[in-house]
Amino acid sequence: MQETRMAVYLTKKLFETLKTCSKKCTHIYNKPYIRIVEVGPRDGLQNEPVNIPTEVKINFINKLSETGLKTIEVTSFVSPKWVPQMSDNVEVYSGIKKKDFVSYPVLVPNIKGLESAIDVGVREIAVFASASEGFSRKNTNCSRQQGINRIKEVIDIAKQKSLKIRGYISCVVGCPYDGHIQSSEVTKVTEALLSHGCYEISLGDTIGVGTKITIEAMIKDVLRVTTADKLAIHCHDTYGQALANICTALEYNIKVIDSSASGLGGCPYARGATGNVATEDLVYMLEGMGAETGVDLKKLIKAGRYISDFIKKPSGSKVNSALYSKYFD
Numbered sequence: 001m002q003e004t005r006m007a008v009y010l011t012k013k014l015f016e017t018l019k020t021c022s023k024k025c026t027h028i029y030n031k032p033y034i035r036i037v038e039v040g041p042r043d044g045l046q047n048e049p050v051n052i053p054t055e056v057k058i059n060f061i062n063k064l065s066e067t068g069l070k071t072i073e074v075t076s077f078v079s080p081k082w083v084p085q086m087s088d089n090v091e092v093y094s095g096i097k098k099k100d101f102v103s104y105p106v107l108v109p110n111i112k113g114l115e116s117a118i119d120v121g122v123r124e125i126a127v128f129a130s131a132s133e134g135f136s137r138k139n140t141n142c143s144r145q146q147g148i149n150r151i152k153e154v155i156d157i158a159k160q161k162s163l164k165i166r167g168y169i170s171c172v173v174g175c176p177y178d179g180h181i182q183s184s185e186v187t188k189v190t191e192a193l194l195s196h197g198c199y200e201i202s203l204g205d206t207i208g209v210g211t212k213i214t215i216e217a218m219i220k221d222v223l224r225v226t227t228a229d230k231l232a233i234h235c236h237d238t239y240g241q242a243l244a245n246i247c248t249a250l251e252y253n254i255k256v257i258d259s260s261a262s263g264l265g266g267c268p269y270a271r272g273a274t275g276n277v278a279t280e281d282l283v284y285m286l287e288g289m290g291a292e293t294g295v296d297l298k299k300l301i302k303a304g305r306y307i308s309d310f311i312k313k314p315s316g317s318k319v320n321s322a323l324y325s326k327y328f329d
């Protein structure tokens with residue numbers, strides 16, 4: 001009798017242990033993977049007033065390539081008259097060490113830019129449209145619809161060359177020229193870019209005015225016409241809302257997030273826009289929430305510090321400021 005009771009007790013104990021173990025295993029082995037799209041070398045540097053030597057850009061990208069990031073947007077093939085900082089696009093793209101399994105997209109506004117990108121061997125491009133009329137005109141010198149038509153021309157050729165095509169939509173909640181943007185406008189542009197052939201749409205809060213409420217309303221509207229696996233979020237941190245807004249996107253199952261090492265960034269044609277959310281802060285937050293990013297934070301901090309030291313600006317990343325001396329002094 002005594003032995004039977006003991007056997008029952010031991011069996012129960014064993015089941016409890018297995019249950020705990022399987023819970024732990026799920027936690028360890030089934031972490032949700034969040035893909036970070038590093039935009040520092042492009043969005044981060046395009047607005048810098050000082051001329052950054054090509055070699056410095058290449059070193060920065062090579063350091064980022066060593067961190068485990070899987071997507072690094074390296075430059076843009078836009079008009080050098082409009083964005084002089086990116087005029088060394090060919091040299092930057094040709095000069096970087098390209099790692100297997102890392103994608104190095106470039107921003108392309110028109111066929112001229114696409115042709116140059118193809119000539120230098122680019123495999124992935126990013127096209128960009130605006131949810132607002134005012135920003136479209138200031139940034140690309142055409143109306144929103146003309147911009148979408150131009151993108152279609154670019155995509156048609158890019159598809160023939162089997163390039164991957166990512167799409168950006170700027171000003172998804174607010175525009176520096178038109179003010180508040182209706183979510184339905186973002187949804188219309190999302191639908192157009194997806195139907196033309198973008199594999200993913202990055203929703204850009206270009207001037208960082210979004211809050212949980214406005215970002216949530218916008219995402220909900222966009223999700224009427226697509227699914228979360230086709231979306232990414234791109235938050236500038238002008239009002240300190242970027243991480244909160246990213247958490248909102250995560251709640252809606254958006255698992256691709258754009259960010260910029262050291263929090264660099266801003267668009268020359270978006271008055272008042274400051275940097276993107278810092279990649280270091282994003283990685284720290286995501287890993288702290290139990291997600292997997294595949295990024296080595298220590299290496300990332302070094303890459304972020306390399307570029308902010310060069311441009312003689314304090315790092316825009318709180319995590320970089322907090323951890324740099326701990327790791328490297």
Ligand SMILES: CC(C)(COP(=O)([O-])OP(=O)([O-])OC[C@H]1O[C@@H](n2cnc3c(N)ncnc32)[C@H](O)[C@@H]1OP(=O)([O-])[O-])[C@@H](O)C(=O)NCCC(=O)NCCSC(=O)C[C@@](C)(O)CC(=O)[O-]
Pocket residue numbers: 043046076077078079080081082083107109110112113114128139140141168169170171204205206234266267268269
């Ligand atoms: C779209 C255009 C070209 C129209 O600009 P335009 O002046 O109407 O174009 P154009 O066709 O009349 O050309 C003007 C001159 O630029 C040349 N040109 C024309 N295109 C190219 C090219 N691709 N590569 C090299 N040169 C080019 C062209 O050859 C010509 O030279 P010229 O004959 O006078 O000597 C211009 O407005 C432009 O380049 N805009 C890009 C502005 C930009 O890069 N903004 C920042 C990126 S968007 C962003 O940051 C937002 C995002 C994506 O991060 C998401 C978010 O945060 O929301």
